Structure formats: structure tokens, C-alpha cells
Amino acid sequence: MKAEMYFWLEVSVVVLSVQLVTCQDPDLVRTCAEYKTEVWDETSEFSLLIEGSAPIYKTEDKCTSYAPLIIGGGPASPKEFPHAARLGHRDEDGKTIWFCGGTLISNRHVLTAAHCHFADEGSVNIVRLGELEFGTDTDDADPEDFSVKDHTMHPDFDYPALYNDLSIIRLTRTVSFNEYKHPACLPFSDGKSDPSFVAIGWGQLEFVPRRGAETKKLQKVKLSNYGTRCSITAEKNEQLPNGYNATTQICIGSSEHKDTCNGDSGGPVLTYHKTFPCMYHVMGITSFGVGCDTPDVPAMYTRVHFYINWIKQELAKT
Numbered sequence: 001m002k003a004e005m006y007f008w009l010e011v012s013v014v015v016l017s018v019q020l021v022t023c024q025d026p027d028l029v030r031t032c033a034e035y036k037t038e039v040w041d042e043t044s045e046f047s048l049l050i051e052g053s054a055p056i057y058k059t060e061d062k063c064t065s066y067a068p069l070i071i072g073g074g075p076a077s078p079k080e081f082p083h084a085a086r087l088g089h090r091d092e093d094g095k096t097i098w099f100c101g102g103t104l105i106s107n108r109h110v111l112t113a114a115h116c117h118f119a120d121e122g123s124v125n126i127v128r129l130g131e132l133e134f135g136t137d138t139d140d141a142d143p144e145d146f147s148v149k150d151h152t153m154h155p156d157f158d159y160p161a162l163y164n165d166l167s168i169i170r171l172t173r174t175v176s177f178n179e180y181k182h183p184a185c186l187p188f189s190d191g192k193s194d195p196s197f198v199a200i201g202w203g204q205l206e207f208v209p210r211r212g213a214e215t216k217k218l219q220k221v222k223l224s225n226y227g228t229r230c231s232i233t234a235e236k237n238e239q240l241p242n243g244y245n246a247t248t249q250i251c252i253g254s255s256e257h258k259d260t261c262n263g264d265s266g267g268p269v270l271t272y273h274k275t276f277p278c279m280y281h282v283m284g285i286t287s288f289g290v291g292c293d294t295p296d297v298p299a300m301y302t303r304v305h306f307y308i309n310w311i312k313q314e315l316a317k318t
């Protein structure tokens, strides 16, 4: 009797896990594993000192977490967010203004908010990767600037409304991956059941400029999933004429005063990869910041999972 119960229990566990696996997009799962392998699997060759014997290869998995799980917030650790991008405009005199964030999602593409292309500072024509603290070269970082070849905004983005607020920027050359620079994985799920997210950025929101200056150091903060609570807070206005849309946007906030902003517009909100501690998923794009440092006033983020097919299509273009 007992054995039979266990048998059915096992069967249902198997069925459940098969279901969980099948709703993940196999392309995304594979690509994510490839990125992880490319940076963190180290293969070394041994040769037995026997003549004519084939060499033996041993692969070591160096994928570990670079920082303890985030509680609250603070400055990011070196190599903790190797997909973090900062977007700016460089003028003819070589002077650069940085005004948006982004996420590296392939060796050539950066995901950001479409409204970043409407900034007063100018067009996005430069992307910095591998950076930790701006204005210093003594930090443990590997900063490199990339020029922008072109960008594609989501076809349904209709500025100043902030629905479908996402864009893919194409760099003029490919990024060589290392521990300081490599992509985040695309989402395996829509994020509705994730209790919390990690937001990162250099601390400047376009809509609500931070008191004082932006921070020079990349900041991280743990924020909570507010579910549908944005429908209460989102008043109708020209940015959100139909209010919060829970299908295409994520509502994220914090009940405490956090000492960092939600992050740059265009930057990511992330979840940890379930099995690779060195990898993150970009679940959302910072889109509409209502308040900075105001408890219980959530902000809205583009729900990346809703746009997976469009993103895949753009990444496949040559």
C-alpha cells in the first residue's frame, strides 16, 4: 500500500517536472548554457606519458557566484553583473554623456528601453561594457567602449506612451566574452511567480533625477514583485494612457527606503539562474520610474518574456 503511494507520488513528481521543463523555450535554455560554458568551463589537456595514447581532457566548471545573495542593496562586486551596459552619447569633441542602462544579451546585441532613443542628451551612439566604477581605472573591471551600428525599437512602441518599451541595439563589432563581459540569459518564465528581483544601475533615472549626483559605481538592489499592485498606483497619463498592463509590464517596488535608485532607465531587473550561480536572467527593463527612494511606490518594467519571439527574431537577423 505504502509502496504504491510512493510510486504515484514519484510519477506525479516526474509529470510535474516534465511540465516545468516543457514550458521553457529550448533555444533559450541551450543558448544560456552555451554562454555559461564559454566563459566558465575550463578544459585542460592531460597527456599520459605513454607513447601513442590519446590526450585526456578534463573540464572544470568555474561557474560560482561572485557575491552573496543580495539583501537590501549596495555597490556591486567585481564581475557580479558582466552583462551590465551603460549607454551614452559621444559628441564630435569626444565628450560623452551617459544616460541609460542596458543588458548584453548576445555577443553583439544590447537590450534597452525604447524611450532611451528619445533622450535630450542625444542619440545612443556608444555602449560601455565591463565597467564597475566610472572615472577610475584602479577598480577590478575591464571597461571597453563599443560603437552602435543601429537599433530596432519594438514596432508597437509609440512614444511618449511607454508600452512595449524595448529596443535592441546592435554593436559595430562583436564582444569577446570573459568574466567581466558576457550576456545575461533571456527569461525562461514570465516572472509572475518570482517573489523578488535584483535591479542594477549607475543610479540615475531619466524621469526622476537622483538627488545630488548619480553614483559612479554600479549599484544593486533587491526589490519585490508587486504583482498587480501597479494598477492602483499607475494613474492614467500620457505615458500610460491605459494604466498598467500586467501582461507586458512588471510592477516592482520596495516597502523600505533603499539607498539606491531603481537603476538607469533601460537597465535590467534580474533573477538568478536556477542552476548556474554565475548567470542571471533579464526579466525586466527599467521603463517607468514613479519614485526614487519612496517606499511602496513601485515602478514599471517591460516584461521581457512577453517579447521573446520578437527578440529572437531580431537576434537572428544578420
Ligand SMILES: *[C@@H]1O[C@H](CO)[C@@H](O)[C@H](O)[C@H]1NC(C)=O
Pocket: 242, 245, 246, 247, 248
Ligand atoms: C496589454 O497588452 C497586450 C499586448 O499589447 C494587449 O493585447 C492587451 O489588450 C493589453 N491589456 C490591457 C488591459 O490594456
